Amino acid sequence: xxxxxxxxxxSIMIGHEIVVTVLEVRGDQVRLGIKAPRSIDVxxxxxxxxxxxxxxxxxxxxxxxxxxxxxVPHRADDAPR
Amino acid sequence: xxxxxxxxxxxxxxxxxxxxxxxxxxxxxxxxxxxxGSPYLQLRAVDNTDVGFVVVPPWVFYPDYEFDLDDAxxxxxxxxxxxxxxxxxxxxxxxxxxEATLNLLGPxxxxxxxxxxxxxxxxxxxxxxxxxxxxxx
Numbered sequence: 323x324x325x326x327x328x329x330x331x332x333s334i335m336i337g338h339e340i341v342v343t344v345l346e347v348r349g350d351q352v353r354l355g356i357k358a359p360r361s362i363d364v365x366x367x368x369x370x371x372x373x374x375x376x377x378x379x380x381x382x383x384x385x386x387x388x389x390x391x392x393x394v395p396h397r398a399d400d401a402p403r
Numbered sequence: 404x405x406x407x408x409x410x411x412x413x414x415x416x417x418x419x420x421x422x423x424x425x426x427x428x429x430x431x432x433x434x435x436x437x438x439x440g441s442p443y444l445q446l447r448a449v450d451n452t453d454v455g456f457v458v459v460p461p462w463v464f465y466p467d468y469e470f471d472l473d474d475a476x477x478x479x480x481x482x483x484x485x486x487x488x489x490x491x492x493x494x495x496x497x498x499x500x501x502e503a504t505l506n507l508l509g510p511x512x513x514x515x516x517x518x519x520x521x522x523x524x525x526x527x528x529x530x531x532x533x534x535x536x537x538x539x540x
Contacts, residue, residue: 360475363420365524373509373524374424376532377456380495380506381425384447384455388437392500392536394463 415449416518419479423509423522428454431520433513444491446511461492464505464536470525472512480514480521489513493522494536501537508532 326334333343340362343355356364413434421428428448436445442463448454461468472482482488491513493506507530513520 360478363475363524366526369508369526370423370524372532373506373522376495376506376509377422377424377493377522380456380493381453382455382457382496383453384445387496388441388443390496390498390500390503391437391441391443391457391494392503394442 413447414518416446416513416520418520418522420521423524425454433458443494446491457494457496458491458511459494459505461490461505461507461510465507465534468507468530470510470523470527470530472523473526476512476521476523480512480519481517482512482514487515489515495533503536504531504533505536506532507534 328334328344330344330347333341335341339359341355341357343357344352345355346353358364413432416431416433418429418431420426425448428451430449432447432449434445434447435441435443436457437443443457443459446456446458472485472488477483480488489512491511493509493511495504495506497503508525509522509532510525511520511522
């Protein structure tokens with residue numbers, strides 16, 4: 323892993339288009355500003371990891387076990403589509 | 404919601420970026436699933452028969468559910484108005500129906516016209532990846 327030391331208001335560049343700026347350091351928290359092209363998704367790692375885990379739990383070979391489906395509230399019929 | 408092809412019972416949708424945990428799976432068929440009138444749908448990977456998800460419009464169980472779609476995703480999907488979007492949440496089925504959960508943190512958004520789709524990572528943590536379904540009903 324590349325390790326760089328930066329102060330508040332200093333940045334690093336990743337490639338030509340991604341700029342990560344240290345905005346503020348306070349106690350054990352660091353605020354970062356990220357400038358990246360729209361094609362690059364930026365996520366908090368732990369949130370993204372939660373979603374990966376949830377998808378792996380949810381994945382299933384398509385089958386006929388519809389008996390495991392929970393019942394649906396009556397208001398389903400007028401839910402927004 | 405989506406109009407299925409007259410010859411088939413599914414709609415082909417494409418996740419250009421894959422899904423978290425499944426970055427290489429892009430093409431899916433979305434089809435109604437369950438008993439007649441069921442709001443559930445099945446999302447089946449076209450090229451990988453082991454990959455499938457059960458999805459449902461989240462409002463069926465959580466009528467107050469809402470989120471702001473970030474501009475970048477809206478642009479990727481070519482969405483300019485909310486009515487062009489179909490929103491689905493992934494259901495995790497477990498051994499018993501009352502143990503099933505709904506992923507509200509990562510909704511699937513589909514452009515109803517182009518069928519481009521993405522699983523959005525909401526920036527807020529106020530929604531759970533394992534929201535109960537049984538309690539909500």
